[in-house]
Amino acid sequence: xxxxxxxxxxxxxxxxxxxxxxxxxxxxxxxxxxxxxxxxxxxxxxxxxxxxxxxxxxxxxxxxxxxxxxxxxxxxxxxxxxxxxxxxxxxxxxxxxxxxxxxxxxxxxxxxxxxxxxxxxxxxxxxxxxxxxxxxxxxxxxxxxxxxxxxxxxxxxxxxxxxxxxxxxxxxxxxxxxxxxxxxxxxxxxxxxxxxxxxxxxxxxxxxxxxxxxxxxxxxxxxxxxxxxxxxxxxxxxxxxxxxxxxxxxxxxxxxxxxxxxxxxxxxxxxxxx
DNA sequence: CCCCTATCCTGAGGGC
DNA sequence: TGCCCTCAGGATAGGG
Numbered sequence: 043x044x045x046x047x048x049x050x051x052x053x054x055x056x057x058x059x060x061x062x063x064x065x066x067x068x069x070x071x072x073x074x075x076x077x078x079x080x081x082x083x084x085x086x087x088x089x090x091x092x093x094x095x096x097x098x099x100x101x102x103x104x105x106x107x108x109x110x111x112x113x114x115x116x117x118x119x120x121x122x123x124x125x126x127x128x129x130x131x132x133x134x135x136x137x138x139x140x141x142x143x144x145x146x147x148x149x150x151x152x153x154x155x156x157x158x159x160x161x162x163x164x165x166x167x168x169x170x171x172x173x174x175x176x177x178x179x180x181x182x183x184x185x186x187x188x189x190x191x192x193x194x195x196x197x198x199x200x201x202x203x204x205x206x207x208x209x210x211x212x213x214x215x216x217x218x219x220x221x222x223x224x225x226x227x228x229x230x231x232x233x234x235x236x237x238x239x240x241x242x243x244x245x246x247x248x249x250x251x252x253x254x255x256x257x258x259x260x261x262x263x264x265x266x267x268x269x270x271x272x273x274x275x276x277x278x279x280x281x282x283x284x285x286x287x288x289x290x291x292x293x294x295x296x297x298x299x300x301x302x303x304x305x306x307x308x309x310x311x312x313x314x315x316x
Numbered sequence: 317c318c319c320c321t322a323t324c325c326t327g328a329g330g331g332c
Numbered sequence: 333t334g335c336c337c338t339c340a341g342g343a344t345a346g347g348g
Binding site: 043044045101116117118119120154156157158174206208215216265305306307 | 339340341342343344
């Protein structure tokens with residue numbers, strides 16, 4: 043599942059690959075994934091636009107186009123972006139193919155169709171609420187200890203629910219939320235407002251640390267994340283808890299516990315996390 | 317505003 | 333060999 047490090051990996055490769063390129067033709071095949079506007083409008087209006095740059099906001103990939111237009115892509119759980127030579131074999135469930143003026147194609151595929159493609163003038167996308175309000179970016183200077191304190195101290199929800207709430211912190215998903223809680227020594231099910239000052243500080247350090255490690259390793263390929271060229275990320279081997287229920291904690295040897303928090307499978311160490 | 321639950325969606329994997 | 337069931341989860345709609 044693409045979270046901040048996986049999306050960042052895609053964005054860092056996508057910028058150099060498509061900046062300056064003009065989109066010459068568009069196929070948007072599957073209804074559902076291409077949400078805004080309807081895909082016929084996208085196919086009619088996107089060609090002719092030149093890509094000026096690519097940025098990330100939370101888990102959203104934002105391609106800046108000419109005339110203040112944007113092509114926004116969310117990969118959902120199983121989405122992929124690739125840049126390939128035109129005519130290369132397509133995978134099943136390819137929802138968007140944007141031909142570029144260098145003979146390559148930007149493609150988006152997504153088996154489960156939880157991903158989204160949005161296009162239009164930035165102001166229109168914003169006014170329509172196409173991208174929901176997103177919280178602080180955890181790898182920026184805006185992610186201060188006091189900002190995180192404010193989020194945690196005012197919520198009675200499980201701490202993991204706060205970490206997963208994109209309107210509060212943008213970019214954490216199930217993998218890195220569990221990893222951050224383990225590194226901080228905090229049980230994911232603890233009520234956020236009951237954490238001690240020291241625990242909040244530990245989380246404030248752990249969140250950027252686990253995300254930066256994921257970015258460094260070009261993402262976690264647990265089952266199906268791939269970068270622009272189809273290569274897996276290397277971070278799965280570094281995971282401490284996610285996907286390791288029943289296996290020994292790498293810190294203390296205790297078999298890792300599995301539970302459900304905020305509706306998500308959650309793995310933690312009974313001994314290391316209190 | 318706050319929080320929780322159901323829903324979307326397909327393929328992998330287990331049980332028999 | 334194959335059918336059926338459960339599970340995976342990011343985001344969001346809707347209920348309390």
